[in-house]
Amino acid sequence: MKLFLLFFFCRDLFAAKHSLKHVATGSSGVANISEFLSEMVFDGIQAGYCDSRNKILEPRQDWVKKILDDNPQQLKSLTVQCFVTLPNLFRAWIFGLQQQFNQPGGIHILQSISGCEWNESTGEMINFLRYAYNGEDFLEFDMKTLRWIALKPEAVITKQRWDTDENRIKYTVEFLSRTCPMWLKMSLESGKRSLQRTVLPSVSLLQKTPSSPVSCHATGFYPQRAAMFWRKDGEEIHDGVDPGEILPNNDGTFQMCVDLNVSSVRTEDWSRYDCVFQLSDGDDIITKLDKKVIRTNCGKIIPVIENPSDRMISIIAAVVVPVLLILFAVVGFAVYKKRKGRNSSSPLPGNTAELLEKLKQDPHV
Known part of the structure; x- marks a missing residue:
């Protein structure tokens, strides 16, 4: 399987592809962390960060700051989403899932990863949106049918309800097909000098x-x-x-x-x-x-x-074991499996790692 995945990866390795991903994490039952965190990741680089509790909304790259300086209306819209709209939505979704699964208390985490990938050579644009609940894939949106896919049996009830929610579908399609590609191309243009550099290892x-x-x-x-x-x-x-x-x-x-x-x-x-x-x-x-x-x-x-x-003289290694895998074992949450095929994912985003670290350190957990 690894050889197959390596072949699949190398086949398109140097294609001119760019991706923009929005990763959001909502939590319930943890007093010492923000109930909503999110980040924007462009071509594997953290571009923006949101923390609803601490009222932090900031660009993490100079070229993102330039976009916001040039488009104050975009900054206003993102501010409302970061501090009001998305925290309220995630809070409501988590509460609804707790009721559905009869989970009155405890720690619960809802995550989403959404975005688009653009092949600069062919012009093809691929869109994706997936939700995970308590570390397990839950729902995925199908842009071809404009319907939700239940990724586990427990998600069927939510799928059926969301399939009849035309406003939700309209908003999802708008974000994936218009907003995301717009931001991707703005990011590529604004950060061209930085993003097109070459640094040898x-x-x-x-x-x-x-x-x-x-x-x-x-x-x-x-x-x-x-x-x-x-x-x-x-x-x-x-x-x-x-x-x-x-x-x-x-x-x-x-x-x-x-x-x-x-x-x-x-x-x-x-x-x-x-x-x-x-x-x-x-x-x-x-x-x-x-x-x-x-x-x-x-x-x-x-x-x-x-x-x-x-020949049996010992040589002690400098091979680093990814810290995120250790955190997974500590907190018991496996967050987002590797995306296959069209939606191959980047490593666990930075804001999720921060959340897991805080969960690890929280004396109430």
Whole structure:
């Protein structure tokens, strides 16, 4: 399955695609966090942020600020949505779902991810809207039929009610087919200089133990359209290779890694392998598989003793386990599965991670 997904991803890897996503999180039963948080994500970068309780509505990129400065009416509309309309809607939806499922108390979370993806080469625009309740996919809107799809049996009642709500459908279609594409293209135009830049990564080889895979890790690159793979004798290989996801860094750049199982690779054959990083419109960065340059978690390089009898010397890894997975285990909420096909998702958005962190720290949870 991973190989299939990798093939599907690489096929359109360097297509000129841009996406705009709005991720909203409403919560109930948690006293110390805002009941409504949302963010706008453009091409994997957080562009705007909303916190209804603390009255925060701010652009996170200079080019978004420019859009709002040039369009004060847009800022006024977003302010009403952030502080009034969406918090009230999410509060009502959560209350309704609690009644439907006979859940009088406790912590409840309702999330939505909506947006559009534009293929600049073909002009194709794909729209999407999905809801999740308490960490499980719940409802999805079908732009072809203009009807809701129940993603679990418990959602059928809500689907039937929403299918007859013409105002809701009209608003949804308006947002997905007009508002979202408008903002996407405004963002692309306003942020052209920043968004069309190219930043090459630093690439390192990391390994946890002598028997664990060697991870080729690239960080600090931009844009997100990148690929990384292992080769043997100049030919790309798939056996023993575990590709990772592209994840965002705090500075707006990205990171990714791809693992190679070296347990069956003889010492004398290491030189036949190399890791290749490809960035759109850029030259390949090639890193030879070399024991002498494998990094540890303290940033040092461990000297390699070439005597085969000493091959079991431990090498401590610098491979970082995504913090969000740990938070999932702590709070028990799995938020948004990976979107398949047309709506492939970015990593868990920043405002959701903040929510889960606050849930973890809340003494009442």
